[in-house]
Amino acid sequence: MKVERETISRIVQGDREAFRQLYDDYFDYAMRTAILVTKQAEWAKDAVQETFLRVYRNIWQYDSGKPFKPWFYCILLRECYRVMEREKKVIPFGEQLEKIGVEPNLPDDAVDIYDALQSLNDMYRIPLILKYLHDYSEKEIADMLELNVNTLKSRLHTGREKMKNSLGGEPYGTKA
Template sequence: MDQDTIGRIVQGDREAFRTLYDEHFEYAMRTAMLVTKNGEWAKDAVQESFLRVYRNIWQYDRDKPFKPWFYCILLRECYRVMEREKKIVPFGEQLDRFAVEQKLPDTSLDVYEALQALNDLYRIPLILKYLHDYSEREIADILELNVNTLKSRLLKGREKMRDILGGEPHGSKA
C-alpha cells in the first residue's frame, strides 16, 4: 500500500479512499465469503470494515504493512456479523452455498466443501496462509495467537482437510 495514499486519506481525500477500496474490495469479499459462508453477511462485514478503516485510518501505523491491519478489522467484523446473525436466523438457513453462487469448477468444489466443513479454529488460519499468502507471524498477529499455537492449528487443519478429501498421510506407503 502506497503510504502517500494513506496520508491523503488521513487528510480527508475521498478519491484516495476510493483507490484503497477498489484495490482491496474483491480480496476482502472473497475472504469474508470464506469466513462467513454467507453472501449477505460477507457484504455486511466488508462494508462495515471499510467504514471502520475510513473512520480509524489515523490509528494505522504506517511503519507496518496495511493488509494485516485491514484483515484484522475484516475478520473481527466477520465474527461480529456471524454472532449477530446466528441469534436471528435459524441454523438451517445460515449456510448459503458460496460455491453455487460463485459457480466454481467441480475440482474447486471438493476443496471448498472440505474447507467449509472445518471448524473456524482451523479454517481461518488455512484461508489466511494458503489463499492469502500471509506469513505465520502475520497470521499469528492478526488472530492474536502465539506462533506455535498457530502452527499447531495449521497442521491440524491440513490433517483434517486431508481426511475429508480422502488423502493419504504424508510419508505413507501405498
C-alpha cells in the same frame, strides 16, 4: 508500498478520492475472504461494508511503519466474527452461491476442496485461508488472530490433516 502510504496519508487528510482508490484496490479480496470466512454472501457484504467504515474512521490509528494489508485484514476478520456471532447460523458455501444465483463453475476437485475447507471449524479454516489463499506468514497470521505462533502452527497442521482426511488423502506419515 510507497503508493499505499501516500494514499493512506491522503485519506488521513480527508481525501475521499484516495479512500475510493483504497476501496477499489481492496474490495474484491475483502469480499472473497469474507465469503470464505462467513460462508454467507449477505453476511460477507455486511462485514466488508463495516470494515471499510472502520478503516475510514480509524485510519489515523494505522502505524505507517507496518504493512497495511495485515492491519486491514485484522479488522475484516473481526467484522466477520461479529457478523457471524450476530447471525448465529452458517450456510454452506455451495448453498450460499446458489442463493445469490451464482452457479459454481468449478472443476469437481475444486468444489471438493471448497466443500472440505468450508466444513472445517473456524479455528482451522481461517488460518488456512490466510496462509494458503492470501500468502500471509505464520507470524502475520498469529498477530491478526492474536495467537501464539506455535498455537497457529498447530492449527494449520490440524487443519491440513482434516482437509486431507476429508478429501480422502493418506494420513500424514503413512507410506504408500
